[in-house]
Amino acid sequence: MIQVYGIKNCSTVKKALNWLEDKKLDYQFHDYKKEPATLTKLQEWEKSVSWEVLVNKKGTTWRKFSKDEQAAVTDAKTANEALLANNSLIKRPVLEIDKQLIVGFNEEEYLQKLT
Secondary structure, eight states, X not given: OEEEEEOXXXXXXXXXXXXXXXXXXXXXXXXXXXXXXXXXXXXHHTTTSOHHHHBXXXXXXXXHSOHHHXXXXXXXXXXXXXXXXXXXXXXXXXXXXXXXXXXXXOHHHHHHHHO
């Protein structure tokens, strides 16, 4: 089963969930607001993608960071500290499928990897 991590009211997460439902693919949704990401989970994901992929530098949470806070995110350790303190900083959605990871919503990638 596909594990989907994100925030329910995020427009990108909504697109991904709608896509999965349209394709009749089973998934389990994990809402960061109810189940915050853990360091263990972030480190597990970072075996598949770099910490740079997980940090959403285009979102409002990143833009609310001061220049100093942004500059302090320089490696996996500092990124994970920021991601744990602000789960909404994690790029959404994150999909886990049989040890494979997809970050964000890209219909072409979903078609290739999920159908």
